[in-house]
Amino acid sequence: MTNIHDFLAYLPGTCKQLVCKDILFAYYDCLQSQHRVDIYTHHSYLTFTISGGKHLHRAGKTWTLTKGCCEFVKKGAFIQEMYIDEGYRAITIYVPDPYLQNLIREHRRFYHVKTTPNQHTEQIIELTVNETTARFIQTVLAFFSNAILPTETVLEERFQELVYALLTNPANHNLVTYLNSLTERPHVSLYEVMETNYMYNLSLCDYARIACRSLATFKREFATIFNTTPGRWLIQKRLSYAQTLLEITGKSIADIVFESGFENGSHFSRAFKEKYGIAPLHYRQQNQKNLTAIGGI
Template sequence: MTNIYDFLKFQPELYKQLVCKDILFAYYDCPQTGLREEVFSHYGYITFVVRGERRVHRSGKSWLLQPNSCLFFKKGALLQDIYRSDNFRSFNLYLPDSYLQQLIKEYRKFYNGRLVGNQPGEQVIELAVNETTHSFIQTILGYFEQQPAPTEAELEQRARELLFSLLINKANQVLAAYLNSLVDRRQTSLYEVMEANYMFNLSLEQYARIANRSLATFKREFTRVFQTTPAKWLMQKRLTYAQTLLQTTSMLVNDVAFESGFENNSHFSRVFKEKFGTSPANYRKQLVLSYS
């Protein structure tokens, strides 16, 4: 699966970008070629849509990205579709957890209201953009054409201004709650990473990167937390999720396999039959007969 952060950062000759420490500012035409693709990022990021439209999906829910819409994506995976046209351009700001933790600590110092309590919430947070925020975004967009390029100090200041303008907006309290929850964690919750992303066909190395752990540490801690191996846990979760989709939706079997994180339909059908004693197609037929 494509790590969109790496994809952009290591191709500066193709996609406009500015880098400040681990913070990545990217302004680009979406490189997606297929009708639907799975992507992930090991950093959370803000997307502001400049033109065109995209639809993104996670766990049966969808969000439409259209001009002037702004969203925060927690680190992890999602499915994106080309929607109506392929003329899509966005400004993305990728931010490591360590930076977000420091930012919210500083925000607490001058914020007079009470921060919303910690909320797990959705992986995708829709954001309200007022004139102040829009002005900061336009300033940053101008940096991509500026010569000489802005300094790291300037870039970091603009990132802080943009984020503070979003946090001050009372319509964005869900974002404030999420960032507030990061401060109280010593490290990323392995349980939350896996529960939020098991339905995507990520490698163990990619799960470990989202969780900000080495692969060896990830495997060791996974066994301690879940009392089983990653492979066995993922198989059980994906099969259970596929079973639910077969029971509650009219999705084609191929789509169920894809949505559940299986590499291909033949593999899905084989392991499903081993678990439930029948193929996915026959399982659904039996459900229909039982209700008729």
């Protein structure tokens, strides 16, 4: 899978960029060469759609990002879908967890929002844009257009003003809830990272980066939590997810392979038959016959 943050950072000519400490500001104004791609990032990000649109798919849910939308996207993996013949313009700001944690601790005294500990928030949090947010977008667009780039100090000040505006807007309660929870735990939950990303074809190194751990620490902690190896756990979770897709959707086998994280169709078919004793297509046909028989009783 493509780590979109690293892709931009290591290929700065891909789109206009500004860097402030560990924060990456990216200005997209391009066509996507592929209709549907798997992407992930080990940093969460804020994204503002200026024109065009795209879909982000994740575990059976779809978010549509269109002109004027503002979203906070938690780190992890997605299927990104765009229309090849339409342009897409957006400002996206990638921010590592440690910077977010420090920033929220500094700002917490300025806003007073009661949140429930361990409250669930979606992987993509839709935000309300107010006048301050709109001014920020215009300011950053001007930064990208100017021949003289802003200093890191100016860029960071504008970003912190944006965060403050978002946090103090009552409509963005879910963002406050998530960021507060981020500051209240010393480490990213490895269990949460795996349960929300197992259906994507990520490497163990990718999972470790999302979890903010070295590969050795990731493997050691994984064994303690799941009492098995990451490879065995992933194959069983992906097979179970693929089985569900076969039973409740009409998606093609190729789409199921893609959406359940298998490297290719041959690997999927071999693993599925080994576990369930039957090929995926035959399993679907048998399941449909069983459902028809039950319905006819």
